[in-house]
Amino acid sequence: MNANNQLVKEAKASSGDKVELKDDWVQQYERDGYLFPLKAMDPAQALEYRKQMECFEASVADKPDMRKMALLNGAYLLPFVDEITRLESILEPVKQLLGPNIMVWNAGFFIKEPRTEDFISWHQDLTYWGLSDSHEVTAWVALSPSTIASGCVKFVAGTHKQDIVEHKDTFEKNNLLSRGQEIAVEVKEEEAVNIQLQPGEMSLHHGKVFHGSHANTSDDRRIGLAIRYISTDMRQTIEEKTTAKLVAGVDEFDNFRQVGKPRGVLDPEDIASLEENMRIQQQFLYAGSKK
Numbered sequence: 001m002n003a004n005n006q007l008v009k010e011a012k013a014s015s016g017d018k019v020e021l022k023d024d025w026v027q028q029y030e031r032d033g034y035l036f037p038l039k040a041m042d043p044a045q046a047l048e049y050r051k052q053m054e055c056f057e058a059s060v061a062d063k064p065d066m067r068k069m070a071l072l073n074g075a076y077l078l079p080f081v082d083e084i085t086r087l088e089s090i091l092e093p094v095k096q097l098l099g100p101n102i103m104v105w106n107a108g109f110f111i112k113e114p115r116t117e118d119f120i121s122w123h124q125d126l127t128y129w130g131l132s133d134s135h136e137v138t139a140w141v142a143l144s145p146s147t148i149a150s151g152c153v154k155f156v157a158g159t160h161k162q163d164i165v166e167h168k169d170t171f172e173k174n175n176l177l178s179r180g181q182e183i184a185v186e187v188k189e190e191e192a193v194n195i196q197l198q199p200g201e202m203s204l205h206h207g208k209v210f211h212g213s214h215a216n217t218s219d220d221r222r223i224g225l226a227i228r229y230i231s232t233d234m235r236q237t238i239e240e241k242t243t244a245k246l247v248a249g250v251d252e253f254d255n256f257r258q259v260g261k262p263r264g265v266l267d268p269e270d271i272a273s274l275e276e277n278m279r280i281q282q283q284f285l286y287a288g289s290k291k
């Protein structure tokens with residue numbers, strides 16, 4: 001075990017507001033496959049994080065590839081994203097759903113610029129993640145208003161109870177998903193629920209629930225941070241280990257290559273570690289894809 005591993009073997013969440021999930025909320029999650037709205041942080045703190053994110057964007061304005069990589073993998077390259085993933089107010093409800101031993105598999109931003117055509121097609125998250133099971137919860141944290149006008153996330157209740165359905169690749173220009181993957185069976189869109197959130201609020205969703213979102217027709221950016229939490233018993237269904245970060249409890253399984261907090265903003269060692277992880281992830285993220 002290296003020093004970094006030692007550091008993260010027993011993670012302690014940073015303090016923040018404690019959120020108690022009531023019993024019926026857990027039942028609601030099990031019934032619907034999602035929960036909202038929950039408070040992740042105060043609106044003022046959300047604004048502060050938004051400023052940090054936009055400051056980071058400004059600092060890499062001339063490096064679009066670097067900007068994209070960091071925003072999609074913020075947990076590994078941006079200390080303020082790592083900090084959000086460890087907030088007690090987010091971890092508490094996640095622990096009630098997944099148990100005490102929690103890792104972050106990834107955390108990245110979904111940003112829709114004002115009055116643009118970008119959208120997210122209907123999909124189930126776990127389709128291409130190569131994970132052994134569905135002990136995964138996404139916390140989607142709003143850093144700007146996520147409303148019907150700005151293209152909030154939409155879920156179809158109860159769809160997490162079925163297996164992964166067939167998806168087809170579209171590689172559509174304005175689709176924000178990596179391969180434009182889209183559910184190939186009927187989605188009852190009229191039954192979808194709009195997950196409207198104010199800055200600082202979050203939703204939690206199951207990796208198999210059908211979800212997607214429309215374009216942003218508002219004058220503000222729609223900014224959400226999607227944090228992928230998994231319980232430590234999960235594993236990747238390939239030989240090589242991918243990375244994860246212990247943020248609560250202990251890791252008794254050692255199924256992932258544990259990494260610690262980012263060493264700084266875009267630290268070269270963190271970038272090298274992430275690039276190696278991305279190389280390994282190609283085995284499942286683009287499996288079966290023609291591109």
Ligand SMILES: O=C(O)CCC(=O)C(=O)O
Pocket residue numbers: 110120125138140151152153211212213224226
């Ligand atoms: O941000 C969105 O509109 C969609 C987010 C999403 O697909 C996810 O968090 O899994």
